[in-house]
Amino acid sequence: MSPEQTELLRGTLDLMILKALSQNAEMHGLGISRRIEQITKGTFIVKPGSLFPALHRMEQSGWISCEWGESDQKRRAKYYRLTKAGRKQLGIEAERWGRISAAIGLVLQAS
Amino acid sequence: MSSARIRSFLRNCFRRNAIEHDLHAELYAHVELLAEQKIKEGMSEFEAYRAAKIEFGGMEQVKEQVRATWTGAWLQILSQDVRFALRVLRKNPGFLCVCIVALAVGIGLSTAVFSILYAVILKPLPFPEQDRIVVGWKIDPSKAINDNTRQLRDSQLVELSYPDYKDWREQSTSFEELAVMPTTTNGNSYILTGQGEPKQGRKFESVG
Numbered sequence: 288m289s290p291e292q293t294e295l296l297r298g299t300l301d302l303m304i305l306k307a308l309s310q311n312a313e314m315h316g317l318g319i320s321r322r323i324e325q326i327t328k329g330t331f332i333v334k335p336g337s338l339f340p341a342l343h344r345m346e347q348s349g350w351i352s353c354e355w356g357e358s359d360q361k362r363r364a365k366y367y368r369l370t371k372a373g374r375k376q377l378g379i380e381a382e383r384w385g386r387i388s389a390a391i392g393l394v395l396q397a398s
Numbered sequence: 399m400s401s402a403r404i405r406s407f408l409r410n411c412f413r414r415n416a417i418e419h420d421l422h423a424e425l426y427a428h429v430e431l432l433a434e435q436k437i438k439e440g441m442s443e444f445e446a447y448r449a450a451k452i453e454f455g456g457m458e459q460v461k462e463q464v465r466a467t468w469t470g471a472w473l474q475i476l477s478q479d480v481r482f483a484l485r486v487l488r489k490n491p492g493f494l495c496v497c498i499v500a501l502a503v504g505i506g507l508s509t510a511v512f513s514i515l516y517a518v519i520l521k522p523l524p525f526p527e528q529d530r531i532v533v534g535w536k537i538d539p540s541k542a543i544n545d546n547t548r549q550l551r552d553s554q555l556v557e558l559s560y561p562d563y564k565d566w567r568e569q570s571t572s573f574e575e576l577a578v579m580p581t582t583t584n585g586n587s588y589i590l591t592g593q594g595e596p597k598q599g600r601k602f603e604s605v606g
Contacts, residue, residue, distance in 0.1 A: 316424070317431045335428060335460050344467040349402030360434060365424045372402075 300341050302384055303331065305377040308351060308369040315356075315364040316342060342367060350376045407469040414474075421464060429454050534576075536562065 307322045308314060314322065319342075320333045345351050350373035356366040369377070409417060432450035437443060454460070465471060487494045525531060535555040558566065558578065567576045 315431065316428050317435075335425070335454050336456075336463055339425065339428075339460055340463045340467045343464050347403060347406040347467065347469050349400055358431065362427065362430055362434065363423075364427045364431060365420075 298380065298383070300333065300337060301345060302377070302380040303327075303333075304338075304341060304345065305350065305369065305373055305380060308367060309374065309377055313356070313366040313368040315358065315366050317364075319367065345373070348376075349373075403469050410468045410470045411473065417468075421461060425454075425457060425460060429457075532573075534558070534566070 303323050303326075304319055307319050307326070311318075311322070316335070316338055320335075320338050323331050323333050342351065342353075346353055346367070350370060351367045352370050353365050353367045355363060358364050429447075429450050432453055433443075433446040436446035436449050441449065465474070468474075487497075522528065523531075536558055538556045560578075563576065563578050570576065
Protein backbone atom coordinates (compact mmCIF):
# COMPACT_ATOMS: atom_id res chain seq x y z
CA MET A 288 0.00 0.00 0.00
CA SER A 289 1.53 3.31 -1.03
CA PRO A 290 1.94 6.05 1.61
CA GLU A 291 -0.58 8.33 -0.13
CA GLN A 292 -3.22 5.66 0.05
CA THR A 293 -2.63 5.02 3.75
CA GLU A 294 -2.74 8.72 4.43
CA LEU A 295 -6.07 9.06 2.65
CA LEU A 296 -7.57 6.06 4.41
CA ARG A 297 -6.37 7.19 7.82
CA GLY A 298 -7.66 10.70 7.28
CA THR A 299 -10.98 9.31 6.16
CA LEU A 300 -11.31 7.09 9.19
CA ASP A 301 -10.53 9.98 11.54
CA LEU A 302 -13.11 12.10 9.78
CA MET A 303 -15.80 9.44 10.07
CA ILE A 304 -15.08 8.84 13.75
CA LEU A 305 -15.12 12.56 14.53
CA LYS A 306 -18.37 12.98 12.62
CA ALA A 307 -20.00 10.02 14.34
CA LEU A 308 -18.98 11.41 17.74
CA SER A 309 -20.24 14.87 16.88
CA GLN A 310 -23.76 13.50 16.42
CA ASN A 311 -23.83 11.67 19.74
CA ALA A 312 -22.74 12.86 23.13
CA GLU A 313 -20.63 9.80 23.83
CA MET A 314 -20.12 6.38 22.30
CA HIS A 315 -18.07 3.30 22.96
CA GLY A 316 -15.88 1.67 20.33
CA LEU A 317 -18.51 -0.76 19.15
CA GLY A 318 -21.08 2.01 18.95
CA ILE A 319 -18.81 4.11 16.75
CA SER A 320 -18.05 1.17 14.52
CA ARG A 321 -21.76 0.26 14.15
CA ARG A 322 -22.67 3.87 13.55
CA ILE A 323 -20.18 4.23 10.69
CA GLU A 324 -21.35 0.94 9.22
CA GLN A 325 -24.94 2.13 9.42
CA ILE A 326 -24.38 5.62 7.96
CA THR A 327 -22.32 4.31 5.05
CA LYS A 328 -24.86 1.49 4.51
CA GLY A 329 -22.18 -1.10 5.09
CA THR A 330 -19.60 0.34 2.71
CA PHE A 331 -17.18 0.87 5.57
CA ILE A 332 -16.83 -1.79 8.19
CA VAL A 333 -14.35 -0.56 10.74
CA LYS A 334 -12.52 -3.50 12.27
CA PRO A 335 -11.10 -3.29 15.82
CA GLY A 336 -7.61 -3.46 14.31
CA SER A 337 -8.12 -0.03 12.75
CA LEU A 338 -10.72 1.40 15.12
CA PHE A 339 -8.79 1.19 18.39
CA PRO A 340 -5.46 2.46 17.09
CA ALA A 341 -7.35 5.41 15.56
CA LEU A 342 -9.22 6.12 18.79
CA HIS A 343 -6.05 6.01 20.87
CA ARG A 344 -4.16 8.14 18.39
CA MET A 345 -6.92 10.74 18.38
CA GLU A 346 -7.17 10.68 22.15
CA GLN A 347 -3.44 11.39 22.41
CA SER A 348 -3.86 14.27 19.98
CA GLY A 349 -6.49 15.64 22.34
CA TRP A 350 -9.35 15.46 19.83
CA ILE A 351 -11.40 13.03 21.88
CA SER A 352 -11.52 12.16 25.55
CA CYS A 353 -12.62 8.95 27.15
CA GLU A 354 -13.97 7.61 30.39
CA TRP A 355 -15.38 4.38 31.68
CA GLY A 356 -19.14 4.12 31.85
CA GLU A 357 -21.94 1.61 31.78
CA SER A 358 -23.90 0.48 28.76
CA ASP A 359 -27.70 0.13 28.70
CA GLN A 360 -27.28 -3.48 29.71
CA LYS A 361 -25.12 -2.47 32.69
CA ARG A 362 -21.93 -3.48 31.00
CA ARG A 363 -18.76 -1.54 31.61
CA ALA A 364 -17.37 0.09 28.49
CA LYS A 365 -15.04 2.92 27.61
CA TYR A 366 -16.94 5.89 26.24
CA TYR A 367 -15.43 8.44 23.90
CA ARG A 368 -16.58 12.01 23.47
CA LEU A 369 -15.50 14.86 21.23
CA THR A 370 -13.36 17.61 22.78
CA LYS A 371 -13.26 21.23 21.72
CA ALA A 372 -10.05 20.58 19.77
CA GLY A 373 -11.79 17.60 18.18
CA ARG A 374 -14.68 19.71 17.01
CA LYS A 375 -12.20 22.10 15.43
CA GLN A 376 -10.37 19.18 13.86
CA LEU A 377 -13.65 17.88 12.43
CA GLY A 378 -14.08 21.22 10.67
CA ILE A 379 -10.55 21.06 9.25
CA GLU A 380 -10.88 17.45 8.13
CA ALA A 381 -14.32 17.98 6.60
CA GLU A 382 -13.08 20.99 4.68
CA ARG A 383 -10.04 19.04 3.46
CA TRP A 384 -12.20 16.11 2.42
CA GLY A 385 -14.56 18.47 0.60
CA ARG A 386 -11.64 19.85 -1.39
CA ILE A 387 -10.35 16.38 -2.25
CA SER A 388 -13.71 15.01 -3.32
CA ALA A 389 -14.51 18.13 -5.34
CA ALA A 390 -11.14 17.84 -7.07
CA ILE A 391 -11.68 14.17 -7.86
CA GLY A 392 -15.16 15.02 -9.10
CA LEU A 393 -13.64 17.55 -11.49
CA VAL A 394 -11.15 14.96 -12.74
CA LEU A 395 -13.91 12.48 -13.42
CA GLN A 396 -16.08 15.02 -15.20
CA ALA A 397 -13.28 16.12 -17.52
CA SER A 398 -13.79 14.86 -21.03
CA MET B 399 4.26 18.95 20.94
CA SER B 400 0.89 19.84 22.35
CA SER B 401 0.16 19.63 26.05
CA ALA B 402 -2.18 16.67 25.43
CA ARG B 403 0.68 14.83 23.80
CA ILE B 404 3.11 15.58 26.62
CA ARG B 405 0.56 14.41 29.18
CA SER B 406 -0.01 11.14 27.37
CA PHE B 407 3.74 10.68 26.91
CA LEU B 408 4.30 10.96 30.66
CA ARG B 409 1.36 8.67 31.36
CA ASN B 410 2.68 6.11 28.88
CA CYS B 411 6.10 6.20 30.50
CA PHE B 412 5.16 6.10 34.15
CA ARG B 413 1.77 4.46 34.32
CA ARG B 414 2.50 1.65 31.92
CA ASN B 415 0.74 -1.09 33.88
CA ALA B 416 -2.36 1.00 34.40
CA ILE B 417 -2.79 1.81 30.72
CA GLU B 418 -2.01 -1.77 29.69
CA HIS B 419 -4.71 -2.94 32.02
CA ASP B 420 -7.05 -0.27 30.71
CA LEU B 421 -6.42 -1.32 27.12
CA HIS B 422 -7.10 -4.95 27.93
CA ALA B 423 -10.32 -4.04 29.72
CA GLU B 424 -11.43 -1.84 26.85
CA LEU B 425 -10.88 -4.49 24.20
CA TYR B 426 -12.42 -7.19 26.34
CA ALA B 427 -15.48 -5.02 26.92
CA HIS B 428 -15.76 -4.62 23.17
CA VAL B 429 -15.89 -8.41 22.74
CA GLU B 430 -18.51 -8.67 25.46
CA LEU B 431 -20.66 -6.02 23.84
CA LEU B 432 -20.36 -7.81 20.52
CA ALA B 433 -21.35 -11.09 22.16
CA GLU B 434 -24.27 -9.46 23.89
CA GLN B 435 -25.62 -8.20 20.59
CA LYS B 436 -25.33 -11.67 19.14
CA ILE B 437 -27.18 -13.17 22.08
CA LYS B 438 -29.92 -10.65 21.45
CA GLU B 439 -30.00 -11.77 17.82
CA GLY B 440 -30.73 -15.27 19.07
CA MET B 441 -27.40 -17.04 19.46
CA SER B 442 -26.55 -19.24 22.38
CA GLU B 443 -24.13 -17.68 24.85
CA PHE B 444 -21.32 -20.01 23.84
CA GLU B 445 -21.86 -19.44 20.13
CA ALA B 446 -22.16 -15.71 20.64
CA TYR B 447 -18.82 -15.44 22.46
CA ARG B 448 -17.16 -17.61 19.87
CA ALA B 449 -18.52 -15.50 17.01
CA ALA B 450 -17.64 -12.27 18.82
CA LYS B 451 -14.05 -13.38 19.32
CA ILE B 452 -13.79 -14.39 15.66
CA GLU B 453 -15.24 -11.07 14.55
CA PHE B 454 -12.90 -9.16 16.82
CA GLY B 455 -9.82 -10.85 15.39
CA GLY B 456 -6.50 -11.32 17.14
CA MET B 457 -6.60 -9.60 20.53
CA GLU B 458 -2.80 -9.36 20.76
CA GLN B 459 -2.47 -7.98 17.23
CA VAL B 460 -4.98 -5.24 18.01
CA LYS B 461 -3.18 -4.43 21.27
CA GLU B 462 0.10 -4.26 19.42
CA GLN B 463 -1.39 -1.87 16.86
CA VAL B 464 -2.78 0.34 19.59
CA ARG B 465 0.53 0.38 21.48
CA ALA B 466 2.27 1.54 18.33
CA THR B 467 0.12 4.71 18.37
CA TRP B 468 1.02 5.60 21.94
CA THR B 469 3.26 8.59 22.29
CA GLY B 470 6.71 7.45 23.26
CA ALA B 471 6.17 4.00 21.74
CA TRP B 472 9.65 4.21 20.28
CA LEU B 473 11.10 4.49 23.79
CA GLN B 474 9.31 1.33 24.82
CA ILE B 475 10.48 -0.47 21.68
CA LEU B 476 14.02 0.74 22.25
CA SER B 477 14.11 -0.50 25.83
CA GLN B 478 12.70 -3.85 24.71
CA ASP B 479 15.43 -4.12 22.08
CA VAL B 480 18.14 -3.24 24.59
CA ARG B 481 16.87 -5.81 27.07
CA PHE B 482 16.69 -8.43 24.32
CA ALA B 483 20.25 -7.63 23.24
CA LEU B 484 21.53 -7.96 26.82
CA ARG B 485 19.76 -11.31 27.23
CA VAL B 486 21.25 -12.67 24.02
CA LEU B 487 24.74 -11.48 24.98
CA ARG B 488 24.46 -13.08 28.40
CA LYS B 489 23.67 -16.39 26.74
CA ASN B 490 26.73 -16.16 24.47
CA PRO B 491 29.67 -15.10 26.64
CA GLY B 492 32.13 -16.17 23.93
CA PHE B 493 30.54 -13.88 21.41
CA LEU B 494 30.40 -11.12 24.00
CA CYS B 495 34.17 -11.51 24.60
CA VAL B 496 34.91 -11.35 20.88
CA CYS B 497 32.79 -8.22 20.62
CA ILE B 498 34.48 -6.51 23.53
CA VAL B 499 37.98 -7.43 22.32
CA ALA B 500 37.18 -6.29 18.78
CA LEU B 501 35.82 -2.99 20.07
CA ALA B 502 38.76 -2.50 22.45
CA VAL B 503 41.36 -3.21 19.75
CA GLY B 504 39.53 -1.05 17.25
CA ILE B 505 39.11 1.92 19.53
CA GLY B 506 42.60 1.54 21.01
CA LEU B 507 44.31 1.34 17.63
CA SER B 508 42.53 4.29 16.13
CA THR B 509 43.20 6.38 19.23
CA ALA B 510 46.87 5.46 19.12
CA VAL B 511 47.19 6.16 15.41
CA PHE B 512 45.44 9.46 15.77
CA SER B 513 47.60 10.48 18.71
CA ILE B 514 50.73 9.83 16.67
CA LEU B 515 49.31 11.51 13.61
CA TYR B 516 48.34 14.53 15.68
CA ALA B 517 51.71 14.85 17.36
CA VAL B 518 53.68 14.36 14.15
CA ILE B 519 51.61 16.05 11.48
CA LEU B 520 48.60 17.96 12.72
CA LYS B 521 49.84 19.71 15.85
CA PRO B 522 51.09 23.17 14.92
CA LEU B 523 54.63 24.22 15.79
CA PRO B 524 54.84 26.23 18.99
CA PHE B 525 55.61 29.54 17.27
CA PRO B 526 53.37 32.49 16.55
CA GLU B 527 52.88 33.85 13.00
CA GLN B 528 54.01 30.69 11.32
CA ASP B 529 53.32 32.04 7.87
CA ARG B 530 56.31 34.35 8.36
CA ILE B 531 58.80 31.59 9.11
CA VAL B 532 60.87 30.25 6.26
CA VAL B 533 63.69 27.76 6.03
CA GLY B 534 66.72 28.75 4.06
CA TRP B 535 69.01 26.38 2.18
CA LYS B 536 71.97 26.52 -0.11
CA ILE B 537 72.09 24.69 -3.41
CA ASP B 538 75.07 22.49 -4.12
CA PRO B 539 76.40 23.70 -7.50
CA SER B 540 78.22 20.42 -8.12
CA LYS B 541 74.85 18.65 -8.17
CA ALA B 542 73.44 20.84 -10.89
CA ILE B 543 69.89 20.41 -12.06
CA ASN B 544 70.19 18.15 -15.05
CA ASP B 545 66.62 17.77 -16.14
CA ASN B 546 64.16 20.27 -17.47
CA THR B 547 61.78 20.28 -14.58
CA ARG B 548 63.92 22.78 -12.65
CA GLN B 549 62.54 21.35 -9.48
CA LEU B 550 64.88 21.23 -6.56
CA ARG B 551 65.62 17.87 -5.09
CA ASP B 552 66.53 17.15 -1.50
CA SER B 553 69.95 15.94 -2.59
CA GLN B 554 70.72 19.36 -4.05
CA LEU B 555 70.07 21.18 -0.82
CA VAL B 556 72.94 21.85 1.52
CA GLU B 557 72.84 23.35 4.94
CA LEU B 558 74.65 26.55 5.65
CA SER B 559 78.03 26.38 7.22
CA TYR B 560 78.49 28.54 10.29
CA PRO B 561 80.52 31.24 8.46
CA ASP B 562 77.81 31.28 5.75
CA TYR B 563 75.25 31.78 8.44
CA LYS B 564 77.22 34.62 9.91
CA ASP B 565 77.50 36.30 6.47
CA TRP B 566 73.76 35.90 5.85
CA ARG B 567 73.02 37.27 9.21
CA GLU B 568 75.10 40.32 8.74
CA GLN B 569 74.30 41.08 5.11
CA SER B 570 70.71 39.99 4.42
CA THR B 571 67.96 42.54 4.86
CA SER B 572 64.94 40.42 3.94
CA PHE B 573 64.55 38.74 7.32
CA GLU B 574 63.89 40.13 10.72
CA GLU B 575 66.05 37.52 12.34
CA LEU B 576 68.09 34.51 11.32
CA ALA B 577 68.87 31.41 13.31
CA VAL B 578 70.28 27.96 12.64
CA MET B 579 68.91 24.60 13.52
CA PRO B 580 70.41 21.17 13.16
CA THR B 581 68.57 18.97 10.68
CA THR B 582 68.75 15.31 9.97
CA THR B 583 68.01 15.34 6.27
CA ASN B 584 71.48 16.06 5.01
CA GLY B 585 73.52 15.45 8.10
CA ASN B 586 75.25 18.16 10.08
CA SER B 587 77.79 20.21 8.24
CA TYR B 588 79.36 22.44 10.81
CA ILE B 589 82.71 23.97 10.07
CA LEU B 590 84.95 23.11 12.93
CA THR B 591 87.56 25.68 13.75
CA GLY B 592 90.00 25.82 16.60
CA GLN B 593 89.33 23.90 19.73
CA GLY B 594 86.36 22.83 21.74
CA GLU B 595 82.75 21.96 20.93
CA PRO B 596 81.28 22.75 17.52
CA LYS B 597 79.48 26.04 17.51
CA GLN B 598 75.83 25.99 16.72
CA GLY B 599 75.29 29.68 16.42
CA ARG B 600 72.05 31.16 17.62
CA LYS B 601 69.36 28.65 18.03
CA PHE B 602 65.71 29.40 17.77
CA GLU B 603 65.70 32.22 20.21
CA SER B 604 64.62 34.56 17.47
CA VAL B 605 61.11 33.19 17.19
CA GLY B 606 60.51 31.56 20.52
